[in-house]
Amino acid sequence: KQEVTQIPAALSVPEGENLVLNCSFTDSAIYNLQWFRQDPGKGLTSLLLIQSSQREQTSGRLNASLDKSSGRSTLYIAASQPGDSATYLCAVWGNFGNEKLTFGTGTRLTIIP
Amino acid sequence: NAGVTQTPKFQVLKTGQSMTLQCAQDMNHEYMSWYRQDPGMGLRLIHYSVGAGITDQGEVPNGYNVSRSTTEDFPLRLLSAAPSQTSVYFCASSYSSDRAGEKLFFGSGTQLSVL
Numbered sequence: 001k002q003e004v005t006q007i008p009a010a011l012s013v014p015e016g017e018n019l020v021l022n023c024s025f026t027d028s029a030i031y032n033l034q035w036f037r038q039d040p041g042k043g044l045t046s047l048l049l050i051q052s053s054q055r056e057q058t059s060g061r062l063n064a065s066l067d068k069s070s071g072r073s074t075l076y077i078a079a080s081q082p083g084d085s086a087t088y089l090c091a092v093w094g095n096f097g098n099e100k101l102t103f104g105t106g107t108r109l110t111i112i113p
Numbered sequence: 114n115a116g117v118t119q120t121p122k123f124q125v126l127k128t129g130q131s132m133t134l135q136c137a138q139d140m141n142h143e144y145m146s147w148y149r150q151d152p153g154m155g156l157r158l159i160h161y162s163v164g165a166g167i168t169d170q171g172e173v174p175n176g177y178n179v180s181r182s183t184t185e186d187f188p189l190r191l192l193s194a195a196p197s198q199t200s201v202y203f204c205a206s207s208y209s210s211d212r213a214g215e216k217l218f219f220g221s222g223t224q225l226s227v228l
Contacts, residue, residue, distance in 0.1 A: 004155070034216065043117075043203055043219035044156075089155070100171060101217070103155040 002027045002094050004104035012110040013080060021075040021107050023090035028068050031093040035064050035075050038087045038106065047088075048075070052095075080111045115139050119204050119220035126194040126227045134189040134223050136204030144207045144215070145187040149173065149200040150222075156203065162187055194227045201225070 003026045013019050023033070032051045036044040048057045048064040050073070056065040063076040073090055089106040120135045138145065146161035158171030162181040176198060178190040187206075191198060202223045207215035 036219075041222075043221045044205075044217075045219070046216040049216050091156075100158050100161075103157075105153060105155045 002030075002092060002102045004090060004092060004102050006088075006090060006104035006107050008107060009105070010108040010110070012112055014112050015080060015082060017080050018076065018078050019080055019109075021077070021088050021109070023073040023075070023104055025071045025073075025092050025102075027094065028071050029095040030068065031095055033064075033066055033073050033090060033092045034101075035062075035073075036089045036091065038089060044089065077109075082111045082113050085109055085111045117204055117206055117218050117220035119202075119223050121223060122221065123224050124226070126191070126225065128194060128196060128227060130194050132191050132194065134191075134202055134204075134225075136187045136189065136220060137185050138187075138204075138206045138218070139185065140206065140208070140218065141184060142206035142208050142218070143184070144209060145181065146171070146205050146217075147177070147179065147187070147189045148203045148205060149198075150203060151200050159189065159202075191225075196227045199225060199227045 005024045030052050034049045035047045037047050038044045050057045050066040061078040066073045087106040087108045091101045091103040117138045143164045147159040148156040150156045157173050159177050160179040162168045165181050165184050168179050181187050204220040205217045207217050209215045
């Protein structure tokens with residue numbers, strides 16, 4: 001059974017700093033990995049999707065990497081802003097008989113002005 | 114640009130009552146799904162559909178029914194509400210019925226309390 005872990009559960013950093021959020025998964029047989037953002041009381045917004053054959057994806061100040069063999073992904077946020085404060089979740093699509101999206105419990109990020 | 118629309122946003126039920134959570138998307142997405150989000154447990158898949166007339170169970174289907182009569186709508190029915198079904202429910206969709214490889218679009222959620 002696929003398990004997705006995100007550590008730490010919460011993180012506070014001063015505005016302007018670069019930061020890294022971590023995601024690990026137990027089964028490397030995945031189709032892809034997605035990073036989502038969730039604001040309080042709102043739904044999830046997809047930020048980046050990395051296919052299993054890719055190593056990284058970039059969108060603006062966000063860069064997500066994938067190391068399938070070690071079961072790890074990181075989300076790098078450059079020059080953090082107060083508007084980046086949210087909960088960030090990663091999720092993996094399973095492969096061959098485990099074709100569903102398994103979510104981590106998220107990292108709650110607070111950017112301190 | 115409505116995207117994925119869920120109604121209601123909030124609902125309080127008494128144990129044993131039934132109700133339907135509505136989900137509609139206007140993006141012509143083939144794949145639709147329902148998740149529940151509970152503190153400390155992440156999102157868990159309840160049911161999903163890869164097209165009109167086709168539904169399947171997810172990780173936690175007990176106590177819930179779904180149907181998909183049209184491409185646009187995917188309602189979730191609680192047959193006899195229980196306190197364990199207190200949660201935030203999200204509907205999500207993506208374009209392809211080959212669900213891997215596509216970004217998921219989420220609705221804003223329904224907060225359900227069962228007393």
